[in-house]
Amino acid sequence: MEGTIFDIQRFSVHDGPGIRTTVFMKGCPLSCLWCHNPEGLSNKIQLQYFKNDCIGCKRCGNQPALADAVRCPAEALKVCGKIITDAELLDELLKDGMFYSNGGGVTFSGGECLMQADFVAHMLRLLKENGISTVVDTSGCADFKEFEKLLDGCDLFLYDIKMTDSAKHKLFTGADNRIILENAKLLSETGKPIWIRTPIIPDVNDTEDEITKIADFIAGLKSVEQATLMPYHTLGKSKYETLGLECRYNTDKQLSREQLELFKRIFTQKNIKIGG
Numbered sequence: 001m002e003g004t005i006f007d008i009q010r011f012s013v014h015d016g017p018g019i020r021t022t023v024f025m026k027g028c029p030l031s032c033l034w035c036h037n038p039e040g041l042s043n044k045i046q047l048q049y050f051k052n053d054c055i056g057c058k059r060c061g062n063q064p065a066l067a068d069a070v071r072c073p074a075e076a077l078k079v080c081g082k083i084i085t086d087a088e089l090l091d092e093l094l095k096d097g098m099f100y101s102n103g104g105g106v107t108f109s110g111g112e113c114l115m116q117a118d119f120v121a122h123m124l125r126l127l128k129e130n131g132i133s134t135v136v137d138t139s140g141c142a143d144f145k146e147f148e149k150l151l152d153g154c155d156l157f158l159y160d161i162k163m164t165d166s167a168k169h170k171l172f173t174g175a176d177n178r179i180i181l182e183n184a185k186l187l188s189e190t191g192k193p194i195w196i197r198t199p200i201i202p203d204v205n206d207t208e209d210e211i212t213k214i215a216d217f218i219a220g221l222k223s224v225e226q227a228t229l230m231p232y233h234t235l236g237k238s239k240y241e242t243l244g245l246e247c248r249y250n251t252d253k254q255l256s257r258e259q260l261e262l263f264k265r266i267f268t269q270k271n272i273k274i275g276g
Contacts, residue, residue, distance in 0.1 A: 001085070001086045001122050002084065002085050003025060003083070003084060003086075003089070003116050003119035004026040004027070004045070004082070004083050004084075005024055005025055005026060005081070005089070006024050006025075006026050006039050006040055006081045006082070006111070007023075007024040007039075008023055008024070009021070009022040010099075012107065015107040015135065015137060016105065016135035016137075016156055016158060016195075017103040017105075017133070017135075018100065018101075018103035018105065018133070019099045019102075019104040020100075020104050020105055020106060020107045020135065021099075021105075021106050021107070022106075022107045022109050023089065023093070023106065023108050023109065024109050024110055025040070025109070025115070025116050025119075025120065026040055026042065026044070026081050026110070026111050026116075027040070027041075027042065027043030027110065027112060027115040027116065028040055028041050028111045028139070029139075029141045029142070029175060030139055030141055030174055030175055031173065031174035032162075032172065033172050033173075033248050034199070034201050034204075034249045035236065036236025037110070037239075038239050038240050038243055038247075039081075039239060040111030040112075041245075043111075043115065044081065045066065045079060045080070045081035045082070045083070046080040046081055046243055047064060047066050047068075047077060047079060047080065048077070048078045048079075048080045048239075048242040048243055049076060049077055050075075050077075050078070051076065053075060054074060055073065055074045055076070057073060059071055059072065059073070060072065060077065064077050066079055080243065086119070086122055086123060086126060089123060090123070090126050090127070090130075093127065094130060094132075097130075097132070100133065103133065104133065105127070105133025105134055106127055106132055106133070106134055106135070107134075107135040107136070107137055108120050108124075108134075108135070108136050109137035109158075110138075112138065112139050112141060112142065113136060114136075114141075114142035114146045114147070114150075117150060118149065120136070120149075120150060121149040121150050121153060124136075124150060124152075124153025125153045127153070128153050133155050133156075134153055134154050134155050135154070135155060135156045136154045136156075136157050137157075137197075138157060138159055138160070139160045140159055140160060140180035140183045140184055141175055141177075142179075142183070144186050144187075147183060151192060155193070156192070156193045156194075156195065157187060157192055157193070157194045157195070158197055159184060159187070159194050159196055159197065160180075160197050160199070161181075161196050161197075161214055161217065161218060162177070162198065162199060162201075163213075163214065164177070164210075164213040164214055164216075164217055165177075165213075166178055168204075172201075172204050181217065184217075185220075185221065187223075188221040188222040188223045188224065189222065191222070191223050192223060193225050194223050194225065195225055195227070195275055196226070196227040196228070197227070197228045197230060198211075198227065198229055199231075200229055200255050200259075200260070200263065201232050201249075202232055202251050202254070203251065206255060206259065208262065208263075208266070211263045211266050211267075215269075215270045215272060218267075218270075218272055219270040219271065226273040226274065226275035227272050227273070227274065227275060228274070228275040228276065229264060229267070231254070231255040232251075232255065237250075
């Protein structure tokens, strides 16, 4: 089988328990204004142009194509995305086996890895056969039948809950969240462990009322082990220009320590364990 990825990140400590290798799959059904992995939005192989590295040699003719990336002497052109076979990916992931002790393993993220559910499910089975812990990081925006393909091979789901209001969710992500919230309920009914992750975005969901509604929803799920509140950061903004995309969310606002502590208290008051 083949899948399309855009990165393999080693020594990750924020994508599940222990030290993990995270595989980033291409393609996503959402278009969150603040997305920090824009190279995962499209399911197609793309060309990235890093203009600050360009030396003006014009070997690309100023209209670069994918093939020009291998000829760029300054590496100002890079191919974003790779079609990889199950055997190739498994070989890469097994190289990190020594780091997976103490609860580590492999995480599939994106983009939205459920858009390639058949490939991911196959890889999960191969990893389990090799005794490796598996995690799936998802936005929840997929038909639940795609989740069902992953259940046997996945040890833990990282699940994004960004907001509870459907219209507001559609405004900021391009899709309403009814299927996301419904899938969270269905997934919790399976008994599979879930870690909720909520990005805190200035002027989007950074209010006491919004966080309370999110906490109320999470408190009603059966198999949630913990929840993490993730303050907005700007680390992905520079990627947009390299892909010829417009970054549609620009703000200098930062979540204060006082706000974050308030939001954490709202969660803990509803008996939700705060994760790191």
